[in-house]
Amino acid sequence: MTALTWIFDGLLTAAMVYLAWSLLSERDLFKAVVLFIAFGLLMALAWVRLRAPDIALAEAAISAGLSGVLLLDAVGAIRSPNPVPEDTSSDSG
Amino acid sequence: MNQPTWYALTGVILFSMGIHAFVIRTHLVRRILAFNIMGSGVFLLLVAIAHRIPGAAPDPVPHALVLTGIVVSVSFTAFGLVLLKKIYAKTGKTALIDPTESTSDQTN
Amino acid sequence: MTSNKSPTTEPASTRRPKSSSGAAGVREFAAEIGFARVAFNLLVVLLLGLLFWTVLDLPPQSAGLHAKVKAHMHVSGVASPITAVLLNFRGYDTLLEIVVLLLASIGCLILRDAPQSHPALAPGRPGKWVLDGMIHVLIPVMLLTAGYLLWAGDHAPGGAFQAGAVLAAAGFLLVLGNRMRFWRTPEWLLRLSLSFGMIVFVLVASVVTILTKNLLQYPENYAGILILLIEISVAGSIGCVLITLFAGHPPVTRTPAADQLWHSNDEPKE
Numbered sequence: 001m002t003a004l005t006w007i008f009d010g011l012l013t014a015a016m017v018y019l020a021w022s023l024l025s026e027r028d029l030f031k032a033v034v035l036f037i038a039f040g041l042l043m044a045l046a047w048v049r050l051r052a053p054d055i056a057l058a059e060a061a062i063s064a065g066l067s068g069v070l071l072l073d074a075v076g077a078i079r080s081p082n083p084v085p086e087d088t089s090s091d092s093g
Numbered sequence: 094m095n096q097p098t099w100y101a102l103t104g105v106i107l108f109s110m111g112i113h114a115f116v117i118r119t120h121l122v123r124r125i126l127a128f129n130i131m132g133s134g135v136f137l138l139l140v141a142i143a144h145r146i147p148g149a150a151p152d153p154v155p156h157a158l159v160l161t162g163i164v165v166s167v168s169f170t171a172f173g174l175v176l177l178k179k180i181y182a183k184t185g186k187t188a189l190i191d192p193t194e195s196t197s198d199q200t201n
Numbered sequence: 202m203t204s205n206k207s208p209t210t211e212p213a214s215t216r217r218p219k220s221s222s223g224a225a226g227v228r229e230f231a232a233e234i235g236f237a238r239v240a241f242n243l244l245v246v247l248l249l250g251l252l253f254w255t256v257l258d259l260p261p262q263s264a265g266l267h268a269k270v271k272a273h274m275h276v277s278g279v280a281s282p283i284t285a286v287l288l289n290f291r292g293y294d295t296l297l298e299i300v301v302l303l304l305a306s307i308g309c310l311i312l313r314d315a316p317q318s319h320p321a322l323a324p325g326r327p328g329k330w331v332l333d334g335m336i337h338v339l340i341p342v343m344l345l346t347a348g349y350l351l352w353a354g355d356h357a358p359g360g361a362f363q364a365g366a367v368l369a370a371a372g373f374l375l376v377l378g379n380r381m382r383f384w385r386t387p388e389w390l391l392r393l394s395l396s397f398g399m400i401v402f403v404l405v406a407s408v409v410t411i412l413t414k415n416l417l418q419y420p421e422n423y424a425g426i427l428i429l430l431i432e433i434s435v436a437g438s439i440g441c442v443l444i445t446l447f448a449g450h451p452p453v454t455r456t457p458a459a460d461q462l463w464h465s466n467d468e469p470k471e
Contacts, residue, residue, distance in 0.1 A: 009096055013103040020107055020130050024114040029122055036126055043133055050100055050140050052156050053358035054283045055163065057350070061366035062167045066443060067129065069373050070167075073447065074174040075122060078181045101256045109249040116241060138256070146265035153282035154266045157291060160283065161298045164362050164439070168305040171446035175309045178450060 009049060016042045029079075033071040040064030097144035104137030119188040121177045125170055132166045278424025280356035287360065288428045292417040296406065299399045299435060306395050306442040309449045336378045343371040351436055355425075361432040365439025372444035383448035395445060398438025402431050 019042060023035035040063035047056035111131030115124055136159045143155035181187055270282050270290065277285035287295050347367040354360030375381035405427055406417050413420060419427050 005096070009099055013099060016103060017106050017110070020110055020133075024110060024118070024123070024127060024130065029120075032123070032126060036129070039130075039133075043137075046100060046103075046137065047140070050097065050137075050144070051151055052140050052159070054281075054360065054363075055136070055140065055156060055159050057358055057363045058160055058163050058366065061363055061370065062163055063129070063133075065370050066366060066373070066447075067167055067170050069370075070171050070174050070447060071122065071125070074177055077178050078122070078187050098256065102253060105249065105252040105256055109245050109252070112248070113242070113245045117238070142256075142259060142263075143265065145259065145261060145263040146267045147262055150267065150282075152265035152267045153270050153286050154291070156283050157286035158294070160287065160360075160362055161294055164366075165298055165301050168302050168442070168446065171443065172305040172308050175312055175446065175450045179312050 012042060012045060012049065016046065029075045030072075033068065033075055036071065037064050037068040040068065097141040101138050101141035104134040104139075104141060106134070107131070107137065108134030110134075119190050121173070121180070121187055121189070125173045125177070128173075129166060129170060132162065136162055276421050276424065278419060278421070278426075278428050279354075281354060281358075281360075283358075284354045284360050284428070284432075288431060289417075289419065289424060292406070295435070296399075296402050296417070299402060299438065302439060302442045303396060303399055306445045306449070309446050310391075313450055332374070332378045336374055336380060339374065340371050343367050343374075347371070347436065347440075351432060354432060355429070361436040362439065364432075364436040365443070368436065368440030369443035369447075372440060373447055376444065376448045381444075381448070383444070391441075391445070394441040395438060397441075398431075398435035401434035405431055 016039065019035055019039040023032045023039060026032040026035060040059060043063060044056045044060040047053070047059055108131050111127045111129075111134055114127035115131060118124055118127060139155045139159055140151070143152040146152050177187065180189075270286060273290065274280070274282065274285060277289045279285050279289070347364040350359035350367060351361065351364040352359075354364070372381060376383060405419075409419050409427070410416050
């Protein structure tokens with residue numbers, strides 16, 4: 001049992017470090033943000049392993065969910081070829 | 094070496110990677126990502142060393158601090174991204190230091 | 202999904218002015234600061250080693266504050282130690298955190314441009330159906346979950362932050378689905394909802410400070426109900442602040458071409 005949990009902890013932390021590394025060196029911002037969301041979910045798992053379920057809940061909802069949406073939104077915004085400040089109503093729908 | 098120490102060391106690695114990328118990278122989205130990784134490392138370390146107390150349950154005070162920290166870091170991220178969008182809308186740049194010296198089509 | 206994204210993103214990233222990615226300009230820049238960079242890498246490795254050593258050198262046992270928290274649980278008014286620490290023993294942390302959130306949303310509102318809605322998925326897009334379905338199915342469940350988390354915070358994992366985050370996620374969905382017209386919100390309502398949590402918290406803090414002569418020390422019998430009151434208002438405000446940070450500053454309006462690039466996975470039907 002302990003061997004299994006050690007293997008799990010080892011794999012989890014290795015995956016976290018690998019994900020963090022690849023998201024920080026990823027060229028495509030979109031991919032980097034997706035990797036960041038995955039990283040947030042692994043963090044939530046790590047909190048459960050550290051017996052901090054409160055933090056796991058907050059991490060899953062906030063870090064993986066809300067930060068992910070905000071980052072994707074910003075990356076989408078700065079991908080537009082030309083900044084078009086103010087004006088133009090694209091209120092579609 | 095026990096399980097919390099293992100996670101504490103992971104936190105240290107994440108923090109170092111985050112601070113490295115935070116300084117090396119110039120793109121502001123990458124800096125925000127790096128800041129979040131740094132924060133995650135610090136939180137991991139903080140919660141892991143809360144396990145050092147004798148007895149079964151971990152110390153709740155660092156847990157509460159980390160919970161507060163996560164919410165503060167998301168508000169930092171959100172505000173940073175607002176600033177980034179503003180900088181982009183005004184100048185067309187996404188970095189404060191611009192190695193390529195790009196031309197900007199809209200400068201105020 | 203992501204795989205057929207990458208080819209279409211190439212033109213966008215080359216047109217994008219800077220990007221610290223591979224461009225030759227970056228390499229020149231790196232050569233220029235080469236020495237500083239090597240020195241910095243060494244510094245980070247040194248820092249890593251130092252922190253490793255510090256962590257391994259920590260005394261294996263520490264008294265911590267666990268015993269103190271446990272000894273005072275009966276006066277905290279709640280059964281979950283973390284909620285007790287957050288809203289009672291270290292209530293000022295949470296109070297200041299609400300202030301930080303409020304400041305972030307104020308900063309966002311200061312920087313906003315002319316009223317502009319968040320770009321929404323056009324009705325013809327396939328993704329629109331998914332979004333609409335999610336809104337119909339998920340919003341009630343999310344509200345229920347937020348309520349449950351708020352209630353559970355008393356004795357189990359959960360509480361105002363988690364509930365606020367779930368509320369904000371519901372709000373994000375509504376904004377993306379164009380169901381919540383953020384810019385149509387009357388100014389007074391927006392300001393009230395952002396600051397409501399802090400107002401209630403400060404009011405409670407002032408009243409109990411006057412009554413008990415100690416900052417944020419709740420009278421034992423009323424602690425539970427006061428914490429619940431604070432938690433409900435704080436959860437609502439956290440949700441509103443996060444929605445404001447998302448919707449209050451919509452991305453620069455994308456040109457239709459860029460919009461198609463971004464949503465290149467959906468075949469535009471219109």
